[in-house]
Amino acid sequence: HIQDPASQRLTWNKPPKSVLVIKKIHDASLLQPFKELCAYLTEENNMIVYVEKKVLEDPAIANDEHFGPVKKKFCTFREDYDDISNQIDFIICLGGDGTLLYASSLFQGSVPPVMAFHLGSLGFLTPFNFENFQSQVTQVIEGNAALVLRSRLKVKVVKEHREKTTVQNGIEENGVVSANLEKEVGKQIMQYQVLNEVVVDRGPSSYLSNVDVFLDGHLITTVQGDGVIVSTPTGSTAYAAAAGASMIHPNVPAIMITPICPHSLSFRPIVVPAGVELKIMLSPDARNTAWVSFDGRKRQEICHGDSISITTSCYPLPSICFRDPVSDWFESLAECLHWNVRKKQNNFAVEEEE
Structure with missing residues (x-):
């Protein structure tokens, strides 16, 4: 029996409580969507929101007094310093495909489900549009979504291991000219x-x-x-x-x-x-x-x-689908890569009977 790709569904053992929001940095167009999403998650859904520290260092966020009460509720982390792998229920990405790749790099073991919004330049891996984000996020929280397990x-x-020894002025103590030495240790x-x-x-x-x-x-x-x-x-x-x-x-x-x-x-x-x-x-x-x-x-x-x-890897990345794995993929092929776009060939004109 071959499994139907559409049969993979998101199911929660318990309601999700914590979400990691990944935002493409140095992109001013994402500031408003980021603020709206975080306010919705914290105030409407009482979720714990994790955000990378450098995202909040953006002056447009740091100096926004209206966003201050929401920002105070955030849990922050630093890449390569803080391990959050066991604290996240699901991930929301705002940006292009690079945000999904970045999310993958943060989790070297099991990866939480990822919901990716298309707000970047390509968007092959980001099937969601941001206009109706409230209803779409709600459906994910309720477990009403299809999944594709992307292998890693x-x-x-x-x-x-080569140990490089730098010699001052290229001359060793015995006066012999020398390059950098490499020792296998x-x-x-x-x-x-x-x-x-x-x-x-x-x-x-x-x-x-x-x-x-x-x-x-x-x-x-x-x-x-x-x-x-x-x-x-x-x-x-x-x-x-x-x-x-x-x-x-x-x-x-x-x-x-x-x-x-x-x-x-x-x-x-x-x-x-x-x-x-x-x-x-x-x-x-x-x-x-x-x-x-x-x-x-x-x-x-x-x-x-x-x-x-x-x-x-035995740890795939569970990517949340907009519709289903097959429809989303062909939609991306058409929209992002313009797969097999060609002007249609005309049929033969039917000659009128004399």
Whole structure:
């Protein structure tokens, strides 16, 4: 039996009490919607509202006396300092797709349901319009909404730890000219949860990137080009789509491997099962290092001996639908990417009988 995507529904074990509101910063057009939403949540629904501290540092919010009583009720946090992962019932995003990616980055484990309002420049992942936000938020609080579970990637970066020793004026105590020394003193391990894609590229180097891709321990190919994108179905409509990949519905369990400008006429993007483990390493004969980023963030250099392991995470991002997973996706394809927009072909004119 294949599950109907529309059968996934939002259900609350108990009524939600706390909500995280994420607002795109440095955007004056979002100030009024942000204030209206927060006032509605606190005053009409008696909810505990969490807001990032830097959002409230905006002078337009900090100096608004009328908004003061609402602002005093907020719980604030700082990214990378405060852990709020166990205190949030659901998330509301105001902005573009970047706000949803940011919400994902805040939760490295289980993610609360996310309701995203389209107030940014793209809005492929943000199906809600703000005009009727009160009724829409109320429906979510009552549990009357469809869900799409957007798979994420669990990424583990293992680096050979190199200790750099800076020598003053490039001369050691014995008078020998020396560059910076690198000493291997173990391994450094970092983990990330990724909603869109992992991008490995050549960085500032003018040489081709040269990276080996392993699937479940077997070398499947070496990428020689500008780089490679490993993406989720959600990420298939982002950078991967620009690099020529197919667009995959978020309910499809899969991982996509898409080369970036490969120096090969036959290197087509491929789709592999969601259950595999991918590993990416610099090829032994690579002329230069590579660089990696995760949903466009945490960019860092990858050197010989370092590895990037990628699997499907057991913590998807539950995205609240405006209608249902299928309708919302095709609506986004049409509205944001103008998928298959073409002038209609005319039919043959019917000749009148003589």
